[in-house]
Amino acid sequence: MGRYPFNPFAIPLIETWVKAFGQRMLFIYGENDPWSTNAFEVSRRNDSYRFFTPAGNHGASILDLPEAEQTLALERLSVWAGVPVNAIAPKAGARVAGELPVLTLARERPGHGPRN
Numbered sequence: 068m069g070r071y072p073f074n075p076f077a078i079p080l081i082e083t084w085v086k087a088f089g090q091r092m093l094f095i096y097g098e099n100d101p102w103s104t105n106a107f108e109v110s111r112r113n114d115s116y117r118f119f120t121p122a123g124n125h126g127a128s129i130l131d132l133p134e135a136e137q138t139l140a141l142e143r144l145s146v147w148a149g150v151p152v153n154a155i156a157p158k159a160g161a162r163v164a165g166e167l168p169v170l171t172l173a174r175e176r177p178g179h180g181p182r183n
Contacts, residue, residue, distance in 0.1 A: 082107050089115055091147050093140060095132065097123030116143060130156065 085092060086108045092115040096106050099122060109115035118136050120127035129140045145152045 078105075085115070086110055087113075089113055091115065091143075093129075093143065094118070095120065095127050095129060095140070097125055097127035097131075099123060100125045100127065114143070114147075116140065 087110070089109065090113045092109060092113070094107055094109065094115075094117045096117070096119050098119045106117060106119075109117045116139070118132050118140060120131040121133065123131050129137055129144075132140060141152045141156055144155050148155065
């Protein structure tokens with residue numbers, strides 16, 4: 068795969084597309100995540116949402132959101148996937164200390180280990 072030259076307009080163009088046309092998108096940023104300074108804008112008319120986890124970082128997940136936002140995010144995923152919320156996150160609201168939340172497993176690909 069060849070190298071591509073730096074294009075300073077790439078991310079602004081992608082963000083414009085996400086806001087105008089991106090449908091069923093869910094962005095979760097940590098409040099203390101350096102990326103949150105340039106968090107993508109979304110539009111609810113496109114059924115897309117953006118959340119910030121309080122005191123969170125780059126590893127923020129749905130289960131780190133305040134309860135009302137967590138409920139909304141899980142409800143939207145449930146509708147989009149056509150499955151009940153408990154099939155997406157059976158332990159939402161009942162996390163056990165030291166147990167890996169179900170939704171963080173989405174960051175892994177079979178055979179490839181954790182994605183960063």
